Amino acid sequence: MEDKKKYAWLSYIIMGSAQIMKGEYIKGIFLLLVEILTIVFGIPYFAHGLWGIWTLGVTKFHFNEQGVAVFDHSIFLMLQGIISILLILIIIGIYVYNVRDAYKAKEEKKTTLRDKIDRNFHWIFITPGLLSLVFLILLPIVFTILIAFTDYSAPYHLPPRNLVRWVGLQNFKEIFGLKIWNKTLSGVFIWTVTWAVLATVTSFFVGLMWALIVNSSGVKIKKLWRTIFIIPYAVPGLISMLIMRLIFSGQGPINDFIEHIGLQRLGWLTEPHLAKFTLILINMWLGAPYFMALMTSILTNIPKDLYESSDIDGATAFQKLRHITIPMVLYSTMPLLISSFAYNFNNFMLIYAVTGGGPVNPNYRYAGHTDLLISWIYKMTLNQQQYHMASVVTIMIFLIIAPIVAFSFTRSKSFREEDLI
Structure with missing residues (x-):
């Protein structure tokens, strides 16, 4: 019981550590990579995405001193924000699975990679479909809903020339x-x-x-x-x-x-x-x-x-x-x-x-x-x-x-x- 608690508490900080200590190396390395990629690449991307969906940009279209066009594209920022939120939810789900799995006792019976694939075949098979559902169906639906609460329209609120703003229930x-x-x-x-x-x-x-x-x-x-x-x-x-x-x-x-x-x-x-x-x-x-x-x-x-x-x-x-x-x-x-x-x-x-x-x-x-x-x-x-x-x-x-x-x-x-x- 103490070992299970030790594994579990360690997994709160370092994803996959409990699995590696239990000898489940493939699962542990995968979870650890998720955490590393999230810290290195995810946090900056998520921070910018959440800022973008909140503000929809602050820099209006203009040319800088070098003659280069500088602007914030409100629609791209909204899309990045939605993607960021969806990815954060997926990572939270993986994190919860990581902690819950850490409480499980180590399998006494030695299993081969083929046995593990057969046992988890339904998850391997359904995961690509679930990801496609999230990013090809759910993402456009959420994007369409959010557009209804903005002033995204011609002629004065079309990016990149102009910024888009949240207007609440005004359109309704x-x-x-x-x-x-x-x-x-x-x-x-x-x-x-x-x-x-x-x-x-x-x-x-x-x-x-x-x-x-x-x-x-x-x-x-x-x-x-x-x-x-x-x-x-x-x-x-x-x-x-x-x-x-x-x-x-x-x-x-x-x-x-x-x-x-x-x-x-x-x-x-x-x-x-x-x-x-x-x-x-x-x-x-x-x-x-x-x-x-x-x-x-x-x-x-x-x-x-x-x-x-x-x-x-x-x-x-x-x-x-x-x-x-x-x-x-x-x-x-x-x-x-x-x-x-x-x-x-x-x-x-x-x-x-x-x-x-x-x-x-x-x-x-x-x-x-x-x-x-x-x-x-x-x-x-x-x-x-x-x-x-x-x-x-x-x-x-x-x-x-x-x-x-x-x-x-x-x-x-x-x-x-x-x-x-």
């Missing part, structure tokens, strides 16, 4: 308080939710209808019809969207046909309400084949005795569809249906490729009639360089969609019954 107050921002946010948000619901529901039920038709007993050469219906899904989506934009354009074949039969050309992509209808129609054409292919296999797995029993009870075709087919299909596809809603909520590609967010809405700030929240963010960042407001909207998307998806998924019957298994 403006997007909800200023009329031009508030009207744009409410209008785009309502259309985004409407679009996500209609795009998901129409694709789902049209796909179900196609699957029911193809799988009905009266239809011959089923493979041919399945192939025809799946063609839109097989063609690259972007190509299909660009073709649809040409088809529905003012001089496109649909308007040519309408004019040929004596009617007036329609502004499929230039009239606000008609443009929204066109987008839903195109999305239905692109998305329904996916659900048709998915539900074709589900329909074939529904027990036939359910339908036979319902026939004996005198059920109509509609009653069988309502009480047997749709519940069984929803049970299997609900998680995918929820995922489809989340995807359509952020379906940037279709909006960008077909309408570009247009037609123009003069009452909106940096947004058009068909812009979703995600395409509005794109315009604010790439076109207008309003990074602070774009980050605010990004946070709002996450706060809206994450609880909806999590609640809907956990409340689905398939999830609850799987949890009981």
Whole structure:
């Protein structure tokens, strides 16, 4: 017990020392190297990073006496600060492991390097993935959140020419308080939710209808019809969207046909309400084949005795569809249906490729009639360089969609019954 305490107290000061004294040389040397690298290289880097994220720089862009540009880049300093905090947390975790491991008794049985690798294979395998998760996913998320609390925007707060400053909740107050921002946010948000619901529901039920038709007993050469219906899904989506934009354009074949039969050309992509209808129609054409292919296999797995029993009870075709087919299909596809809603909520590609967010809405700030929240963010960042407001909207998307998806998924019957298994 005294040896264990001695090892443990020594590990508080010198990482890896207890492990080396116990004969666990590889582990001890690794922990010792972590401490050495932290002291030699880490502390100066962390000090500068924490200073940078706190101040976002103090030196404005200017030329020194030698004619060299001198400045603090606020965004780079913020990134260095975030990386510093993440690395500090990782090092703290390693330090805690070092101390806790020091309390463990020395292994009496001599083990080879191969045995140690086999025993810790799960940690060796998962560590690269965890590090990638931290620096490729968590880092951008934290960076986006922090940008929302700064004034990072054109034309007066873009580094390196200008410094960026922390502004607290000012951006949130403006997007909800200023009329031009508030009207744009409410209008785009309502259309985004409407679009996500209609795009998901129409694709789902049209796909179900196609699957029911193809799988009905009266239809011959089923493979041919399945192939025809799946063609839109097989063609690259972007190509299909660009073709649809040409088809529905003012001089496109649909308007040519309408004019040929004596009617007036329609502004499929230039009239606000008609443009929204066109987008839903195109999305239905692109998305329904996916659900048709998915539900074709589900329909074939529904027990036939359910339908036979319902026939004996005198059920109509509609009653069988309502009480047997749709519940069984929803049970299997609900998680995918929820995922489809989340995807359509952020379906940037279709909006960008077909309408570009247009037609123009003069009452909106940096947004058009068909812009979703995600395409509005794109315009604010790439076109207008309003990074602070774009980050605010990004946070709002996450706060809206994450609880909806999590609640809907956990409340689905398939999830609850799987949890009981």
